[in-house]
Amino acid sequence: MPLQLYYDNLSPPSRVVRILVKEIGLDVEEKQVNLMAGDHMKPEFLAINPFHCVPTLVDDGYALWESRSIITYLVDKFAPGHSLYPTDxxxxxxxxxxxxxxxxxxxxxxxxxxxxxxxxxxxxxxxxxxxxxxxxxxxxxxxxxxxxxxxxxxxxxxxxxxxxxxxxxxxxxxxxxxxxxxxxxxxxxxxxxxxxxxxxxxxxxxxxxxxxxxxxxxx
Ligand SMILES: N[C@@H](CCC(=O)N[C@@H](CS)C(=O)NCC(=O)O)C(=O)O
Missing domain, CATH: 1.20.1050.10 (Glutathione S-transferase Yfyf (Class Pi); Chain A, domain 2)
Structure with missing residues (x-):
């Protein structure tokens, strides 16, 4: 199952994750959540993230939010040892x-x-x-x-x-x-x-x- 990233293009923390995704060359399915239209309060999104915020990553059924947790998770899982997140x-x-x-x-x-x-x-x-x-x-x-x-x-x-x-x-x-x-x-x-x-x-x-x-x- 591909990684899914729920984001809004105007959301600064969403951009943080999208930049990192590009840096480590990950393939993610991007799913736009239009905050101004209230998409984040729809039941289908609340079922994924009851804290109703973007960015939210879904990795094989595991949902993670908080941009800075997402970027460190992604490096550790998909680019371990990368200089972007040193292991020392x-x-x-x-x-x-x-x-x-x-x-x-x-x-x-x-x-x-x-x-x-x-x-x-x-x-x-x-x-x-x-x-x-x-x-x-x-x-x-x-x-x-x-x-x-x-x-x-x-x-x-x-x-x-x-x-x-x-x-x-x-x-x-x-x-x-x-x-x-x-x-x-x-x-x-x-x-x-x-x-x-x-x-x-x-x-x-x-x-x-x-x-x-x-x-x-x-x-
Ligand atoms: N500390 C969080 C902030 C997430 C956040 O507040 N996202 C805003 C958009 S910039 C949001 O989804 N707001 C809608 C809501 O929280 O209901 C992160 O870095 O991911």
Whole structure:
């Protein structure tokens, strides 16, 4: 049975998984879940994922959600030993640390900044401040390493790239973060051809356009 990936193209964590899938050359059956149309609350999707979120992976009847769990599962199962997810315990712990940092701090603050728009509320300036602080800490760390978790591209670079490029797309100025800028250029070069445009930049701009449309309707 092929792997199935439930995703929405505008969902940043869905893009994280789709980028990884392309990086390790996996064949997955992609199943679009249109969040704006409420597909995620339909009984057939709730039967797969009662937490009703995308991305959700189904591997031979086993359903897994949480993008960062999915990407590490996929490397471990289908590309074991790949440098994207090192097996050395301390290197792996460092990669995991960045994955958790993105999930709990970096992307969390960006999410808290813009997601209220979907519920008729404005952008949240306090969350923007948290995001900027975290981005500065990332920039400081990138003074010392080529990639976020060391000198090799890892799975941790994927969600952090998605977070940062979305921030830029929605108008957050990160221009003063010179180490971040250099790292992003490196990641752009390293990812598989066309990933940067189709899974990083274009969908971030599409989400930007949707947010613009929502905020102009409510003002
Ligand atoms: N931490 C989760 C976040 C998943 C998430 O919140 N996905 C959103 C789309 S970006 C979603 O499915 N929202 C609908 C819902 O939760 O009901 C991950 O990284 O996968």
């Amino acid at each position: 315990l301390q290197k792996r712990a460092t990669v995991n640390r960045w994955l958790h940092w993105d999930s709990g701090t970096f992307y969390a603050s960006l999410n808290a900044y813009y997601v209220p728009l979907f519920y008729g509320k404005p952008y949240q300036p306090a969350s923007l401040e948290s995001f900027k602080k975290a981005a500065t800490a990332l920039d400081d760390s990138l003074k010392n390493t080529k990639y976020v978790a060391g000198d090799e591209l890892s799975v941790a670079d994927i969600p952090i790239t998605v977070t940062l490029t979305l921030a830029t797309a929605i108008g957050i100025d990160t221009g003063e973060l010179k180490n971040v800028e250099k790292w992003l250029k490196q990641v752009e070069t390293d990812l598989k051809p066309s990933t940067w445009k189709t899974l990083v930049i274009d969908p971030a701009n599409a989400l930007r356009d949707l947010l613009k449309a929502i905020s102009s309707k409510s003002s």
